[in-house]
Amino acid sequence: MKNLTQQLVEREAAGLYRRRRIVEGPQQPPMVVDGRAVLNFCSNDYLGLANHPKLITALQQGAERYGAGSGAAHLVSGHSRAHHQLEEELAAFTGRPRALLFSTGYMANLGVISALLGPGDAAFEDRLNHASLLDGALLSRARLSRYAHADASALSAQLAASKAQHKMVISDGVFSMDGEIAPLPPLAEAARQHDAWLMIDDAHGFGVLGERGAGTLEHFGVGEEQVPVLMATLGKALGSFGAFVAGSESLIETLINHARPYIYTTAMPAAQAEVSRAALRLLHEEAWRREQLRSSIHYFRNGAAQLGLPMQDSPTAIQPLMVGSASEALRLSEALYQDGLWISAIRPPTVPEGSARLRITLSAAHDQEQIAQLLEALDKHLNRRQSAP
Numbered sequence: 001m002k003n004l005t006q007q008l009v010e011r012e013a014a015g016l017y018r019r020r021r022i023v024e025g026p027q028q029p030p031m032v033v034d035g036r037a038v039l040n041f042c043s044n045d046y047l048g049l050a051n052h053p054k055l056i057t058a059l060q061q062g063a064e065r066y067g068a069g070s071g072a073a074h075l076v077s078g079h080s081r082a083h084h085q086l087e088e089e090l091a092a093f094t095g096r097p098r099a100l101l102f103s104t105g106y107m108a109n110l111g112v113i114s115a116l117l118g119p120g121d122a123a124f125e126d127r128l129n130h131a132s133l134l135d136g137a138l139l140s141r142a143r144l145s146r147y148a149h150a151d152a153s154a155l156s157a158q159l160a161a162s163k164a165q166h167k168m169v170i171s172d173g174v175f176s177m178d179g180e181i182a183p184l185p186p187l188a189e190a191a192r193q194h195d196a197w198l199m200i201d202d203a204h205g206f207g208v209l210g211e212r213g214a215g216t217l218e219h220f221g222v223g224e225e226q227v228p229v230l231m232a233t234l235g236k237a238l239g240s241f242g243a244f245v246a247g248s249e250s251l252i253e254t255l256i257n258h259a260r261p262y263i264y265t266t267a268m269p270a271a272q273a274e275v276s277r278a279a280l281r282l283l284h285e286e287a288w289r290r291e292q293l294r295s296s297i298h299y300f301r302n303g304a305a306q307l308g309l310p311m312q313d314s315p316t317a318i319q320p321l322m323v324g325s326a327s328e329a330l331r332l333s334e335a336l337y338q339d340g341l342w343i344s345a346i347r348p349p350t351v352p353e354g355s356a357r358l359r360i361t362l363s364a365a366h367d368q369e370q371i372a373q374l375l376e377a378l379d380k381h382l383n384r385r386q387s388a389p
């Protein structure tokens with residue numbers, strides 16, 4: 001037997017130990033966490049919808065109509081009118097024939113990749129893809145090749161060298177730990193040239209990017225022909241929970257019939273689907289939230305540049321501050337927390353060795369004063385360390 005305690009001690013010594021903090025109350029910028037008042041700069045609630053009164057009402061009314069639990073999987077008795085309406089609305093919003101709800105984004109990625117690929121096939125994934133996309137390829141037992149980050153010509157070379165029967169290129173739309181936007185047009189061109197499918201996981205673009213908030217595809221003006229498999233989540237910018245895949249009739253029917261993480265799990269509560277429906281309406285009714293987020297990103301990046309902070313070149317709500325060592329990232333995160341700023345330290349294996357970072361996330365719910373407070377604290381802990389008492 002492995003010595004679990006010994007393993008944990010070693011993990012702690014390497015600065016890699018993970019701990020949860022306990023939150024009181026809803027997601028919003030000012031929070032009480034482990035008994036301390038802090039400003040939250042690490043949530044994925046990019047539009048500030050998770051605590052929106054209309055979403056709370058949708059949950060309450062959904063529970064009154066459908067009850068608390070869904071009772072069974074979608075293929076048994078759990079597929080409610082609310083789930084079905086949400087799927088139709090997601091299909092219409094993404095401009096695709098069909099959409100299919102999954103209980104979580106993690107499960108959607110496992111389900112899609114393992115339903116579409118098998119032994120003898122090949123998955124081509126960006127080096128910085130989210131863990132769930134890598135796990136999906138492992139579950140499928142297809143051959144997994146990882147290409148250099150955002151490098152369509154490296155991808156092309158790997159596709160050209162592959163003799164696999166079916167090939168699928170898979171990428172984050174917005175990279176979850178870096179905030180960069182994937183170069184969809186050249187990725188789509190490489191996939192087309194080599195007769196491969198392209199799948200985009202738009203967990204961090206959906207709701208935020210594009211004129212209507214339809215995400216990274218809308219940002220680039222690419223559609224279903226270039227990206228036949230679109231996956232996105234409902235628990236980040238939409239402030240709800242769950243995920244979906246959108247695409248052709250035959251794609252969705254294949255998933256319903258073959259995606260094990262779809263088939264063998266209880267449907268999310270119908271009331272939660274009502275929350276997502278309300279959030280989709282808010283993308284349209286409160287389009288100002290995307291504008292507000294953009295101006296917060298602009299304000300933060302200007303301030304960070306003036307302070308000479310080592311920011312990555314990210315145009316999105318995800319603003320990583322590169323640190324390097326895991327222990328140093330953890331120490332900085334802890335020091336900022338003591339000053340009332342909650343920013344998580346992202347360490348390996350979530351990011352490559354030597355690239356631990358503070359992952360700062362901005363939201364439409366932050367005001368300028370809160371961002372100014374963040375900048376001041378970053379200046380204190382990163383630039384004025386020596387002179388601090």
Ligand SMILES: *Cc1c(COP(=O)(O)O)cnc(C)c1O
Binds near residue numbers: 235
């Ligand atoms: C968060 C995330 C997921 C998982 O979605 P959940 O609904 O939280 O399970 C998948 N892919 C990416 C890129 C993510 O950031």
